[in-house]
Amino acid sequence: MSLDSVVIVGAGHGGVQVAISLRQEGFGGRIVLVNDEPGLPYQRPPLSKAYLLGKINATAMLFRPETFYADQRIELVHDRVAAIDRQNRRVMLDSGSALDFGHLVLATGAHNRPLNVPGSTLGGIFGIKTKADADFLSPLVKQARNVVVIGAGFIGLEFAAVAAAEGAAVEVLELGDRPMARAVSPQMSELFRAAHQGCGVKFNFRTGLAELEGEDGKVSAVTTSDGRRLPAELVVYGIGVIPNVQLALEAGLDIDNGIRVNSSLLTSDPHISALGDVAAFPCVQNGENLTRLESVQNAVDQGKLIAARLVGKPAPYTALPWFWTDQGNLKLQIAGLSIGADNYVTLGDAAAQQLSVLCFRGEELIAVESCNRPGDHVFARKILARPPALTPAAAAAPDFDLKAWEAANRP
Amino acid sequence: MPTITFIEHNGTRHEVHAEVGQSAMQAATFAGVPGIPGDCGGACACASCHAYVDDAWAGRFAPAEGTEYDMLENVVERQPTSRLTCQLVVGADMDGLTLRLPAVQF
Numbered sequence: 159m160s161l162d163s164v165v166i167v168g169a170g171h172g173g174v175q176v177a178i179s180l181r182q183e184g185f186g187g188r189i190v191l192v193n194d195e196p197g198l199p200y201q202r203p204p205l206s207k208a209y210l211l212g213k214i215n216a217t218a219m220l221f222r223p224e225t226f227y228a229d230q231r232i233e234l235v236h237d238r239v240a241a242i243d244r245q246n247r248r249v250m251l252d253s254g255s256a257l258d259f260g261h262l263v264l265a266t267g268a269h270n271r272p273l274n275v276p277g278s279t280l281g282g283i284f285g286i287k288t289k290a291d292a293d294f295l296s297p298l299v300k301q302a303r304n305v306v307v308i309g310a311g312f313i314g315l316e317f318a319a320v321a322a323a324e325g326a327a328v329e330v331l332e333l334g335d336r337p338m339a340r341a342v343s344p345q346m347s348e349l350f351r352a353a354h355q356g357c358g359v360k361f362n363f364r365t366g367l368a369e370l371e372g373e374d375g376k377v378s379a380v381t382t383s384d385g386r387r388l389p390a391e392l393v394v395y396g397i398g399v400i401p402n403v404q405l406a407l408e409a410g411l412d413i414d415n416g417i418r419v420n421s422s423l424l425t426s427d428p429h430i431s432a433l434g435d436v437a438a439f440p441c442v443q444n445g446e447n448l449t450r451l452e453s454v455q456n457a458v459d460q461g462k463l464i465a466a467r468l469v470g471k472p473a474p475y476t477a478l479p480w481f482w483t484d485q486g487n488l489k490l491q492i493a494g495l496s497i498g499a500d501n502y503v504t505l506g507d508a509a510a511q512q513l514s515v516l517c518f519r520g521e522e523l524i525a526v527e528s529c530n531r532p533g534d535h536v537f538a539r540k541i542l543a544r545p546p547a548l549t550p551a552a553a554a555a556p557d558f559d560l561k562a563w564e565a566a567n568r569p
Numbered sequence: 570m571p572t573i574t575f576i577e578h579n580g581t582r583h584e585v586h587a588e589v590g591q592s593a594m595q596a597a598t599f600a601g602v603p604g605i606p607g608d609c610g611g612a613c614a615c616a617s618c619h620a621y622v623d624d625a626w627a628g629r630f631a632p633a634e635g636t637e638y639d640m641l642e643n644v645v646e647r648q649p650t651s652r653l654t655c656q657l658v659v660g661a662d663m664d665g666l667t668l669r670l671p672a673v674q675f
């Protein structure tokens with residue numbers, strides 16, 4: 159029997175892509191997109207950068223206008239899926255109604271790991287996940303004189319750059335010993351450390367948060383793990399996310415640091431797929447180990463793959479990961495995954511804030527990080543997606559140029 | 570509302586009503602034009618919104634520069650009139666503009 163309906167839980171990058179791609183692939187059945195956030199589905203990356211800075215408006219963040227969903231017969235339902243009844247292939251909604259599905263797609267994303275120190279519930283303390291968060295934050299960041307950022311990951315540093323640009327004194331607390339340590343090479347961390355410091359941001363490495371102090375219910379200072387007190391009217395934290403697996407867990411699906419899926423992005427129930435921030439998939443760029451990635455690319459490419467499978471064009475998921483972050487005048491673009499890198503070759507000039515770091519694991523090129531070298535990023539994506547392999551020795555040659563190498567080694 | 574025509578590589582034409590101030594990429598994605606994913610949402614980070622400006626219009630835009638220029642240098646099948654359409658802001662004077670899409674974005 160052919161598939162007659164697809165219910166998608168969550169209308170972020172992943173869920174929306176499944177719906178759009180299903181129609182592009184010619185799926186004629188019913189598509190229901192259930193989302194618990196108000197308004198039309200929107201893109202999250204600008205929340206901590208362009209939107210917060212007021213450079214773009216809310217409309218520019220939308221995936222599609224309202225008419226698109228109507229024209230494409232994609233039913234947008236504002237509700238929360240409360241439970242999955244696998245036996246009857248039905249989801250129960252908070253409002254009390256239920257939806258039958260031929261296939262179910264879980265694109266529930268992740269939520270911010272909360273702070274768990276005394277004072278965490280005071281006013282003036284924010285994670286950044288939703289448009290509502292950014293709307294609360296944007297007037298506050300313009301007024302705040304003292305801002306403390308907890309965590310020197312992508313979102314914390316994007317926010318630190320915005321706050322510094324708005325004229326605040328910014329202190330960043332980070333347990334590790336360099337910025338973005340989980341995701342980028344030491345060389346790239348160093349460039350970002352120097353650049354943020356140059357904009358007035360103060361880093362406190364190997365430093366945790368001990369307590370948040372308040373006055374009249376609002377935060378006024380933070381105490382660090384080494385006992386210092388830093389004044390703060392505004393605290394923003396970005397200390398990682400926790401995948402929204404509750405629904406899947408309660409439905410008895412396999413969970414392993416995310417909803418476990420196979421290389422077709424199917425969960426342990428063949429009528430249910432999962433993708434995006436919530437899904438742990440066997441990642442070919444990570445030795446087929448179960449991997450959970452938090453990026454637009456991952457959600458979008460996985461959405462396309464699921465839609466194609468649902469119309470009868472199955473394929474294993476192998477897409478090359480890529481990512482970007484904008485921090486002040488630095489644009490960092492990453493192609494590939496640098497997990498396990500043990501050898502680095504750099505191109506360009508860190509002092510001029512134009513640097514590419516080629517990350518090798520042994521002799522194998524596994525990732526390229528480019529700061530303000532967007533041309534390198536485009537080539538890196540081509541080179542990493544296909545053979546022949548670039549070796550560290552070739553890359554270390556004087557005057558090595560990615561573009562010339564790609565042209566000479568095109569298959 | 571200026572009308573912009575997007576022509577897919579296979580010749581399919583899409584006449585799109587664009588809002589002044591919106592990017593040409595967003596005008597295309599809002600209208601569901603295939604072949605122009607605009608994955609990064611206009612952050613000039615993904616090079617998936619490449620198009621060729623019709624010759625008749627080529628001189629009407631300031632040339633690509635900075636990040637856009639550098640990425641265009643390395644896209645598949647770059648031409649002199651190549652642009653990343655997320656960087657083209659729709660103006661009231663753009664009624665009738667034609668943008669042709671490349672065979673592949675990546």
Ligand SMILES: Cc1cc2nc3c(=O)[nH]c(=O)nc-3n(C[C@H](O)[C@H](O)[C@H](O)COP(=O)(O)OP(=O)(O)OC[C@H]3O[C@@H](n4cnc5c(N)ncnc54)[C@H](O)[C@@H]3O)c2cc1C
Binds near residue numbers: 195205268480
């Ligand atoms: C501030 C910020 C900046 C970012 N910047 C970048 C960047 O520069 N580059 C990049 O590549 N990535 C960036 N990301 C990451 C990127 O946005 C995510 O990886 C992407 O949004 C994941 O898509 P998703 O569909 O898996 O989940 P999400 O986009 O999180 O969407 C999940 C949706 O499901 C809803 N939902 C959850 N449970 C239910 C339920 N039971 N019923 C109904 N609805 C439910 C949620 O409310 C949410 O709206 C950023 C993320 C944030 C928060």
Ligand code: FES
Binds near residue numbers: 594607616618655
């Ligand atoms: S939409 Fe990503 S570069 Fe234009």
